Amino acid sequence: MHDNNAGNNIVNNEEINFTENTAAEYSADQIEVLEGLDPVRKRPGMYISSTSIRGLHQLVHEIMDNAVDEALAGICTDIFITIHADNSVTVSDNGRGIPVGMHKTKGVSALQLVYSTLHAGGKFGGDNSGYKVSGGLHGVGAAVVNALSTECIVTVKREGKIHQIKFSRGDLVSPLAIIGDSDETGTTVHFKPDPEVFEDIVFDFDTLKQRVRETAFLTKGLSLTLKDERQDPEMERTYLYKGGISEFVEHVNKNKTPIFDKIFYTEAVREDIHVEVALQYNENFTETTYSFVNNINTIDGGTHMVGFRAALTKTINDYGRKFGLLKENDKNLSGDDVREGLTAVISIKIQEPQFESQTKVKLGNSIARTAVESVMNEYFKYFLEENPAIGKSIIDKALLASRAREAAKKARDLVLRKSALEGNRLPGKLADCTEKDPAKCEIFLVEGDSAGGSAIGARTSKTQAILGLRGKPLNVEKARFDKILENEEIRAMITAIGVGIKDDFDIAKLRYHKIIIMADADVDGEHIRTLLLTFIYRFMPQLIDDGYVYIAQPPLFKIEHRRQIKYAYSNDEYQRLIKEYPPDARPTVSRYKGLGEMNKEQLWETTMDPERRVLKKVTIDSHFEADDIFTRLMGEKVEPRREFIEEYAATVRELDF
C-alpha cells in the first residue's frame, strides 16, 4: 500500500531526544508525600471518571499508561495485559522496574509511596527529574487503582531480585519483601477492582481492546498483548505497529478509498514538544482527524489542532499558487475545503499539558500551536513539492469541495429565506412543548406519521415535543452536503433541535436536553435508528458527547393475566417473566411488531412516561471506532458492510455506538 519508509520518504531525520532517559538521577527522595488514600475511597468520582463500567476500564488504562510511559522513556518493549477469570487484571512490562529504594525521610520505599499516597513526586513533579511525559491522573493513577481494589500486588524485578508488596483497598497488607532472584527487570501489577466501589466489575474485552490498539498505534514499536482468560479458548491479541500513526491513518482509511497511496508522515521536536503527524486523503467528504496529547485523545482538539489546521490550509494554498494550480482569479481555498476527505492523526508529547476543562479534553498550551504549525509548514511543504501528483490531487479535491460549498451556501440561504418568509422558523410537523427551559424539555424523533400521531396523543405536552418523520431518513454518509440540506426531514430536525450543524453548531441554542429516537423494535426500526444516529454523529457529534441523545425502548411483548399487564423489553426478560407465573396460569401474550400497534395509553406507559420508561443513552467510547462503524455500515463500499454484518450478526441488537 503506502511506503513511508522507502527512498524519498517523508520522515525527517531530525534528532529525537525527547524520550531520552533523564531519570538517571532519579532517587526515592524525589517523591513528595501529599496525602493518604482515604479521599479516593470516600469520593472515587473525583479521581476517576465514574464508578460505572467506564471508570472500571479506566483502572486498566491508568496502570497500562504507567507502563507505556516507561516505553516512552525508551526502555520497555513489551506490555502484557491479562483479564483473569475472576475479573482481576494483571499488567506487566519489561521496563526498569519501579524503584524499590528507601525514601530518606519517609522511611518507606519509593514503590510503596507511589502506590499508597496521592503524591506529587517523580514524573508528576514539575522539576523535570522523573518522567517528561504523563497524561492521565497526573501520575497518581497507581495509587487510585490501589485504593479502589480489594487486592493489589506489585511485583518488581530489579537489581537481581524479585520484590513484592501487597495492598488491600489501599492499605498495606504485606510489606515490600524480596521473594526471589531474577536477572530480568520489569514491573507486574495485579489488581482486583472493589465491588463495593464499582457498579459493574465485569470488564468488556472489546472496549479494552480498542484502547490497547489505539495505544499501540501511538507508540510505534511497542508490543501490547491483551489476553482474556475468561474466554474459552483463551483469547489473546497482540498489537505492534512499526509505522505508528501512519498505520493508524492507513487503518482509518481501510474501508474508504484513498486518493493517493502514500501516507504523509513527519516527526520532529520543536519548543521541547515532540510532534508527530500522519495524513492521507480519501474520496469521502467528511474529515476524520484524531489528536492526542501524551497518548490521551483530545476529542475537543485544542491548540495543537489549531496549529495543524492553520498550517494545512496555508501550505496547500501556497503550493497551489506557486505551481499555478490555483489561478489568479480563484479564491483561496478555505479550511473546510482542504479538510474534505482528510484523515489525519496528530500526536504530541508535551511536558506539562494544560487541559481546558476536566471532563472533555482540549489542550490549552499555546506553545503547542506554534510547534505543530512550524513542523507542518516545513515538512508538509516538502512532501507536496516532492510528490507533485499528490499535490495536484489534493488541490483538485479541495477545488471541488469549494465549488460544492458555494452551491450548498446558495441552497442554505434559500432555505433560510424560505423559512424567514414563512415567518415561523419551526417546522410545521413539529408538535412542540410549551415549557421554555431546554433542560426540562425532550423531543421524540418518531418513525412514521401514524406513530407520530399516537405519540402526540400520548405525550405530556408541557415538556415533550414530537417530530414525526416520514419514510426512511436520508443516509447522510452517501449524500453530498447540498443534497442533505434539501431534504425536508433533515431540515425539520435541524430547526427543531436548534443547535445548527457543523461549523454553525452552537450548543447554547439546544432546545431540548433529551433527543429521543423512537422507532419500532424490529429490523426496519433498527435501520431508522442507525440512519438518524449517522446524521447526528456526522452533523452534531457534540450532542452525543454531551449525553443528550437517547434511544427509546418500546416493549417486545405484552403479557396479560387476570387484567394484570406486564411488558417485556427483550427476549430474555420475556422468558424470565413468563416463568414467574404459576404452572396452571395461561397468560395472554402479544408480540408488538411496531409502535403503531400500541394505543396511546400503552405507548405512554411503556415507552414515554419518564417515570416508567427505560431509555438507552447513546455514548461513544472511542471516536475512532465510531467513525469506523459508521463508514463500514453506511458508506459507499459494499464489502466492508458485508464483513461488518457477518462480524456482528449475532450481537447487532446489543450494539452501542
Ligand code: 0RA
Ligand atoms: C521512575 C523511575 C524509574 C522507573 C519507573 C519510574 C517505572 C515506573 C513504572 C510504572 C510501571 N512500570 C514502570 N516501570 C518503571 C527508573 C529508575 C531507574 O532505574 O533509574
